[in-house]
Amino acid sequence: MQKIQVQELLCFGIAAGGGNAALVVQHGPARAEQRQQFATERNKPACVFIDTADDGRIVLDYFYPHKRSPLCLHATLAAAHMLLSAQRPQLEVRTAMHDQPLSLILQDGEVFIQLTPQAAPDVAVTQELAAQLLTAPGRALASPPVIASVGSPKLLLEVADSATLQGLTPDLARITDWGRQHGVSGCYAWCRRPDGALEGRNFNHLDPAAEDAATGVAAGALTVVLKTGLILYQGANVGTPCRLRTEFRDESILIGGKTVVRSAT
Numbered sequence: 350m351q352k353i354q355v356q357e358l359l360c361f362g363i364a365a366g367g368g369n370a371a372l373v374v375q376h377g378p379a380r381a382e383q384r385q386q387f388a389t390e391r392n393k394p395a396c397v398f399i400d401t402a403d404d405g406r407i408v409l410d411y412f413y414p415h416k417r418s419p420l421c422l423h424a425t426l427a428a429a430h431m432l433l434s435a436q437r438p439q440l441e442v443r444t445a446m447h448d449q450p451l452s453l454i455l456q457d458g459e460v461f462i463q464l465t466p467q468a469a470p471d472v473a474v475t476q477e478l479a480a481q482l483l484t485a486p487g488r489a490l491a492s493p494p495v496i497a498s499v500g501s502p503k504l505l506l507e508v509a510d511s512a513t514l515q516g517l518t519p520d521l522a523r524i525t526d527w528g529r530q531h532g533v534s535g536c537y538a539w540c541r542r543p544d545g546a547l548e549g550r551n552f553n554h555l556d557p558a559a560e561d562a563a564t565g566v567a568a569g570a571l572t573v574v575l576k577t578g579l580i581l582y583q584g585a586n587v588g589t590p591c592r593l594r595t596e597f598r599d600e601s602i603l604i605g606g607k608t609v610v611r612s613a614t
Contacts, residue, residue, distance in 0.1 A: 422565025499569030
């Protein structure tokens with residue numbers, strides 16, 4: 350049996366030494382419950398386990414400290430950093446839960462993930478419900494609520510501006526319960542900035558301290574809805590400022606950002 354290899358990478362960071370942490374695990378435990386225990390004990394934002402299927406395909410399996418996930422794009426970016434090289438600048442992989450195809454691409458020294466929009470739950474969301482989830486009664490959204498997905502569905506809620514966004518104190522328990530009922534991975538509040546970029550916050554945890562610093566699946570979902578490439582800022586309010594970049598290419602979406610190795614064991 351090969352020794353387990355664990356690399357910690359920081360993804361989408363702006364400042365040196367910053368970014369959303371992900372553990373890339375090779376030759377790790379095989380069973381899902383063992384992987385969940387590993388992810389819970391390490392308590393990093395995400396872990397991705399790299400497997401090789403019987404047919405030789407690479408499979409990525411994602412775990413947060415509190416649950417398994419069908420897709421985590423910052424963890425995918427971390428895995429791509431480890432798997433790609435000048436000799437292998439592109440690699441086709443699959444996700445473990447839904448067998449979703451992903452293309453990992455090394456281009457001009459940067460890593461990208463190429464994927465296609467996925468079907469999202471057909472759930473009606475009213476302004477009133479959105480206000481209740483965000484604990485912002487009487488405050489209208491800047492656009493209608495919408496659910497979109499590139500592999501992990503998000504409820505996208507546009508608010509008026511950055512001050513409104515950063516002042517949100519949502520009902521995390523209600524968001525979690527609503528998401529479980531409808532197959533939606535929490536909600537993502539976002540706004541447009543004066544410089545043309547977007548800014549967002551992800552609410553998909555019961556613990557406010559576990560708020561995500563960078564949410565690639567939300568950046569992808571926004572790209573699906575807006576039908577354009579974008580720059581998305583996130584994480585400054587939790588002390589980890591991040592920048593995510595996407596490109597919109599008709600039938601597919603590219604998502605990329607900075608990745609650096611923090612440690613390896």
